[in-house]
Amino acid sequence: MIELRPFESLGGANHGWLDAKHHFSFASYHDPARTHWGALRVWNDDTIQPHTGFPPHPHRDMEIVTYVRSGAITHEDSLGNKGRTEAGDVQVMSAGTGIRHSEYNREDEETRIFQIWIIPTSQGDAPQWGAKPFPKGERSGQFVVLASGHEQDGDALPIRADARVVGATIRAGETVEYALGSDRKAYLVPATGAVTVDGQRVNARDGAAISDLETLSVTAIEDSEIVLVDIA
Template sequence: MIERRPFDSLGGANHGWLDARHHFSFSEYHDPARVHWGALRVWNDDAIEPGTGFAPHPHADMEIITYIREGAISHQDSLGNQGRTEAGDVQVMSAGSGIRHSEYNLEPGVTRLFQIWIFPDQRGGQPSWGTKPFPRGERSGQFVALASGIEEDVDALPIRARARVLGATLKAGETVEYRLEAGHHAYLVPASGQVEINGIALQTRDGAAIKDEHNLRVTAHEDAELVLVDTAR
């Protein structure tokens, strides 16, 4: 089963400094049919104006993955972590028993990102944060684990869930395949480009909610950048 969720069907709001689109219920947007997908709770498509961002605020019991599409984000948190994550790279914050953080766009242009939240397998624990570069060229023609709680994904940023966030880039006409284990849920978004997944056409920033499909075959109709979440529940 693959359910296409067109970009123009997503919830969201434009706050001036933040133009946000929500694949799942978030903040003042609520759709009872789009609350979560397996352990995937949030997928926000955010555009943040220069010199603005999210002021310090708390989180607990959530794995928060930020995929930077354009620009960069600067992070600070109550553990004393500071860092800047730029386009193509990823940061992960395991909120654990509780953490406060801020995320600001200190760049001269708009920062565009995907913010992805995944339920952890267990509540509590020491919070943590990390960031890592993932050059787009190293994802050419293949899915690469960017953040993962699967033991064999040794090069991915760790998360505390039986889930993985993967990225791939495709040239027009190229195809990539991914095997989805029985009982898993997956969600695919083309950050750019037009693709087809198992015969279902997706435009840029559409979502595809996937289950009961054992083999995912994605073909690019034009150069494309893909982000895929695979959760075990």
């Protein structure tokens, strides 16, 4: 089953410095049919204006993955971590027992991110943060695991969830497959371009909620960059 969620149907709010679109219920946007997808709780599509950002604020017991689509985001937290994550790269924050962090666009251009929240499989663990570059060339024509709660995905950033966050860049006309398993769910969003998923078109920034599919077949209509979350 594939449920298409067109970009135009997403909730959201424009705060001036932040233009946020929500694939799932978040903040003042509530849709009882879009509260989560398996353990996936939040997928926000954020555009942050230059030299603005999120001031320090707390989180706990949530796995928060930030995929930078353009520009860069600068992170600081109460553990003393600091880092700048550029387009195509990923950062992960396991909030655990509690952490305060800020996320600022300190660039002279807009920054665009996907921020993805996944419900952890355990609570009360120590908070942690990490970031890693994933050059897009490594994802050419294939899926690469960016963050994972599975030990066999050793090169991926660790998360405390039964989930994987994967990315791929696909040239127009190319097809890639992802072995999901019919007992799992996936949520796929093209950051750029347009693809078909088992024959159904998904445009840039649309969401596709996927279930009951053993293997996903994704074909690029245009050169595309896609992000997918595989969850229980």
